[in-house]
Amino acid sequence: MLTYSFADTGPEPLYIHLYKCIKNDILDSILLPGTKLPSKRSFAKNLGISNITVENAYAQLQAEGFIYSVPKKGFYVTELPDKGVMPFNSIRTENKNTEYGTKWHGSKIESSKEEGSQFEIDLVSNTAPPGKFPFSIWARLMREVISEKSSELMKKSPWGGIMELRSAISLNLKQFRNMEVSPGQIITGAGTEYLYTLIIQLLGYDKIYAVETPGYKKIAQIYKSNNVACEYIPVDNSGIIIEELERHNADVAHISPSHHYPTGIATPVSRRYEILAWAAEEPDRYIIEDDYDSEFRLAGKQMPTLQSIDIMERVIYINTFTKSLAPTIRISYMVLPVTLLEKFHSKLSFYSCTVSNFEQYTLAKFINDGYFEKHINRMRNYYRKVRDGLLKEIKNSSLSGISEISEEGSGLHFLLKIHTDMPDSEYIEICRKNKINVSCLSQYYTGEEKNHDKENKNNKERQHIIIMDYSGIRLEDVEKTVKLLCKSLNLPG
Numbered sequence: 001m002l003t004y005s006f007a008d009t010g011p012e013p014l015y016i017h018l019y020k021c022i023k024n025d026i027l028d029s030i031l032l033p034g035t036k037l038p039s040k041r042s043f044a045k046n047l048g049i050s051n052i053t054v055e056n057a058y059a060q061l062q063a064e065g066f067i068y069s070v071p072k073k074g075f076y077v078t079e080l081p082d083k084g085v086m087p088f089n090s091i092r093t094e095n096k097n098t099e100y101g102t103k104w105h106g107s108k109i110e111s112s113k114e115e116g117s118q119f120e121i122d123l124v125s126n127t128a129p130p131g132k133f134p135f136s137i138w139a140r141l142m143r144e145v146i147s148e149k150s151s152e153l154m155k156k157s158p159w160g161g162i163m164e165l166r167s168a169i170s171l172n173l174k175q176f177r178n179m180e181v182s183p184g185q186i187i188t189g190a191g192t193e194y195l196y197t198l199i200i201q202l203l204g205y206d207k208i209y210a211v212e213t214p215g216y217k218k219i220a221q222i223y224k225s226n227n228v229a230c231e232y233i234p235v236d237n238s239g240i241i242i243e244e245l246e247r248h249n250a251d252v253a254h255i256s257p258s259h260h261y262p263t264g265i266a267t268p269v270s271r272r273y274e275i276l277a278w279a280a281e282e283p284d285r286y287i288i289e290d291d292y293d294s295e296f297r298l299a300g301k302q303m304p305t306l307q308s309i310d311i312m313e314r315v316i317y318i319n320t321f322t323k324s325l326a327p328t329i330r331i332s333y334m335v336l337p338v339t340l341l342e343k344f345h346s347k348l349s350f351y352s353c354t355v356s357n358f359e360q361y362t363l364a365k366f367i368n369d370g371y372f373e374k375h376i377n378r379m380r381n382y383y384r385k386v387r388d389g390l391l392k393e394i395k396n397s398s399l400s401g402i403s404e405i406s407e408e409g410s411g412l413h414f415l416l417k418i419h420t421d422m423p424d425s426e427y428i429e430i431c432r433k434n435k436i437n438v439s440c441l442s443q444y445y446t447g448e449e450k451n452h453d454k455e456n457k458n459n460k461e462r463q464h465i466i467i468m469d470y471s472g473i474r475l476e477d478v479e480k481t482v483k484l485l486c487k488s489l490n491l492p493g
Helices: 012-025 040-049 051-063 135-148 163-177 192-203 218-227 240-245 269-280 338-348 357-368 372-397 424-434 451-463 475-488
Strands: 068-070 074-077 102-105 108-111 186-190 208-211 230-238 250-254 286-292 315-320 332-337 403-406 413-418 465-469
Touching: 012 051, 040 051, 051 068, 051 074, 135 357, 163 186, 163 332, 163 357, 186 192, 192 218, 192 269, 192 286, 192 332, 192 338, 208 315, 218 230, 218 413, 230 240, 240 269, 250 269, 357 372, 372 403, 372 475, 424 475
Parallel strands: 208 230, 208 250, 250 286, 286 315
Antiparallel strands: 068 074, 102 108, 186 332, 315 332, 403 413, 413 465
């Protein structure tokens, strides 16, 4: 029976301590592939902890792909990629307390501000719930910036952004994403779209850029608008498919491994190392890790970033404050590998930072004074209430007998599969007439399948799956949301 000490776990939850212990034993080959873990009940009794502690630890390990379950048999250690390919000890976790409106056009989605305003409920647009932004705190910090930074506000910002903000982001990444990056590696910009264009100029227009399908369509649109080759790479239940990356001769893979949109899947550790190994095979291969809403994982511990386990310096990490604060705060950033910094400086440092000093200093104070952490915690609790409310209303409605829910714990959306013969396009239009804006998973697929039989099969599997993006839903509108979904299917509310 496995035995671990719980004598000095510090303030971290017991399940996190147990998760780290088991994870480290797997990475150090103390627990070999195929090893059966103790049952939750016997393990809890042996360690003197609760069953729920063991259950939560196992759930996190399974979410990250370190273990897998066999129905009625138990949990087993996953066979991970060969250590000779990638050094697993690079992610060994120390047990220290240092964790600091749409139109349907075939398969295309188009949105506009005018359309969004006509809906009572919007499950598509990237919005924030009204009244949840800390306006009073933000206004006070703005006044302090004007008073304390009057001379700095008149100076030109460095090309990567002011150092105060970059330092604040660096510390935040260390505390909450376990990423060791220097402020100098961080480049700020007005939105991720702008940063994508910088990456294209940095890596080259001659590269083949790979995007996920299904995936967020704007990413491919940006690559194509910059006249670079863009290939659609399918994803399976573990993330982007490596064999397809190779088949399409991709040079750069743009992925969201911690929370894929729209499927909601998280890439397990075995596939993560396969992706890193793919990038390491050629000198000019890179991975763009889009970590767009990692702060809002509602089940278990946050997934570790690819950047934090990348020792070959092939990962360009991107995140944004538009999701965590508000869509109108157009401040995003990327973390460049050290090996790309000199190239960026010599090739692109003539660009001016596209975020005003005023906003940068205000956001830096917001982070350094602890308000950002408090805001994230408050919003995570709020979104959990909205999600739980939706799940409860669906369960208690006529939808319960004809639907299945998946990926409800990974971020700010989940999938609702409805058993109906109604085509997605028809259901979307009926929803729109009923003043609710929805999108379906089938809309986010692009690219051709290898053969028609597979295409027909996949098309059937992709149908009737609603993407329940609740990021902009008010708590008081939860019941109305489910009633409108029922009404659009001619079901009683």
